[in-house]
Amino acid sequence: MPTKEILLKVGVLPSVLYLGGVLCLCILVLIILYYLILLFTRIILHT
Amino acid sequence: MHISNYQLFCLLVMHSLGSSTLFALGIRAKQDAWLVVLIGLVIGFGIIWIHTELQKNYPEKNLAEINMTLFGKFFGGILTILFAGYFIWISTLNFSEFAELIAITALQSTPIVAIQTVFAAVIVYLTLKNIEVLGRVSEILMPIVMLSLITLYILIIFSGKVDLKELQPILAKGIKPVLKEVYPTFSTFPYGEDVVFLMYYCYVNKSENIRKFVFSAIFMLGTVLIISTVIIISVLGVPFASSSTIALIEVVKMINIGGIITNLDAIGVVIIFIGGLFKAMLFFYGSVLALSTLFKIKREVIIIVMAIFLVWFNLTTIPNFIFHRFAGISFTNSYLHEIYTVYIPFLILAAIWLKNLNNKIMTRKG
Numbered sequence: 001m002p003t004k005e006i007l008l009k010v011g012v013l014p015s016v017l018y019l020g021g022v023l024c025l026c027i028l029v030l031i032i033l034y035y036l037i038l039l040f041t042r043i044i045l046h047t
Numbered sequence: 048m049h050i051s052n053y054q055l056f057c058l059l060v061m062h063s064l065g066s067s068t069l070f071a072l073g074i075r076a077k078q079d080a081w082l083v084v085l086i087g088l089v090i091g092f093g094i095i096w097i098h099t100e101l102q103k104n105y106p107e108k109n110l111a112e113i114n115m116t117l118f119g120k121f122f123g124g125i126l127t128i129l130f131a132g133y134f135i136w137i138s139t140l141n142f143s144e145f146a147e148l149i150a151i152t153a154l155q156s157t158p159i160v161a162i163q164t165v166f167a168a169v170i171v172y173l174t175l176k177n178i179e180v181l182g183r184v185s186e187i188l189m190p191i192v193m194l195s196l197i198t199l200y201i202l203i204i205f206s207g208k209v210d211l212k213e214l215q216p217i218l219a220k221g222i223k224p225v226l227k228e229v230y231p232t233f234s235t236f237p238y239g240e241d242v243v244f245l246m247y248y249c250y251v252n253k254s255e256n257i258r259k260f261v262f263s264a265i266f267m268l269g270t271v272l273i274i275s276t277v278i279i280i281s282v283l284g285v286p287f288a289s290s291s292t293i294a295l296i297e298v299v300k301m302i303n304i305g306g307i308i309t310n311l312d313a314i315g316v317v318i319i320f321i322g323g324l325f326k327a328m329l330f331f332y333g334s335v336l337a338l339s340t341l342f343k344i345k346r347e348v349i350i351i352v353m354a355i356f357l358v359w360f361n362l363t364t365i366p367n368f369i370f371h372r373f374a375g376i377s378f379t380n381s382y383l384h385e386i387y388t389v390y391i392p393f394l395i396l397a398a399i400w401l402k403n404l405n406n407k408i409m410t411r412k413g
Binding site: 001003006009010011013014016017018020021022024025027028029031032035036038039042043 | 118122125126129132133136360364373374377378379382383386387390391394395397398401402404405408409
């Protein structure tokens with residue numbers, strides 16, 4: 001069954017949890033990228 | 048407010064044992080289901096390592112506090128609300144599952160609302176008493192549940208119903224169907240579900256020993272699950288095991304030693320009730336703790352409000368057992384568990400590592 005159909009069938013709270021979880025994953029990836037850039041900048045500046 | 052390492056061990060075993068022994072896990076891999084559980088256990092160790100590593104970095108903080116310390120009040124708050132929602136959703140699933148199972152096995156004529164209300168009352172009473180009491184209750188009940196399970200397994204072996212030929216041929220269709228079942232379904236469930244313990248690790252007396260006790264609990268649980276799966280398949284056979292609603296009860300019904308020791312369904316129902324109670328309760332309390340940490344509201348108020356929500360949500364969202372299986376297995380096991388038990392904890396851990404590394408470089412520079 002496609003994801004959209006499953007989300008429509010399963011109800012509001014679980015769908016919000018799934019979509020919110022995916023959104024948070026994306027934000028977390030961005031935060032980690034930010035930390036990585038910060039880290040490399042500091043390493044380059046340090047050396 | 049503290050619990051001992053052994054109480055944590057008991058809580059973990061009771062929590063994970065809850066629903067996993069009842070069903071034939073990984074039965075879609077047919078007679079190789081026990082291999083699914085075995086490989087799932089190995090991956091489960093990895094998932095638990097991520098959770099305990101998070102705890103190791105912030106031994107005095109629960110998951111909500113870790114989120115807010117790392118990501119600030121806004122994003123940390125959103126993440127905490129999502130985790131609280133996830134905990135209450137799993138609690139709802141377990142709550143409805145066990146109320147329904149008791150209605151099927153023991154109390155056929157009793158309205159489901161009555162069973163759910165009693166179930167909710169017990170959960171509210173125990174959670175109002177706090178984590179210390181939960182720890183002590185699990186300390187008393189864990190040996191009883193384990194002994195009952197082991198007794199049931201021994202009795203079924205003595206009944207002569209175990210036929211190990213049902214497990215053959217091993218890997219008839221290769222390893223692929225087994226691996227397909229292992230991840231994400233049977234590594235995030237039941238092992239990954241222990242993410243809720245990130246709300247409780249901060250209450251443990253000796254936090255440096257947590258990983259040792261958690262790994263022991265997971266190992267013990269995995270062993271029981273493998274034995275349970277082997278017995279269910281070898282007693283019922285693959286077709287019956289995959290079609291039965293509660294495989295454990297069907298196995299228990301088969302016990303017959305000389306026509307004297309028989310009809311032991313009651314023991315099965317007790318295991319169902321205790322296991323379900325702990326699982327639903329720990330997820331419920333996890334969600335209460337997350338919300339009370341975030342909004343700084345009295346815990347007691349949140350417990351009452353959430354308990355009313357739990358019963359209402361159950362009655363309105365989950366109409367029957369078929370929908371429950373769809374929401375639990377097709378949706379939660381395949382979609383939600385993976386995100387909340389593996390990906391988000393791993394990314395939080397990665398953020399902690401990078402932040403620590405950044406701070407180290409800054410201090411070296413300074």
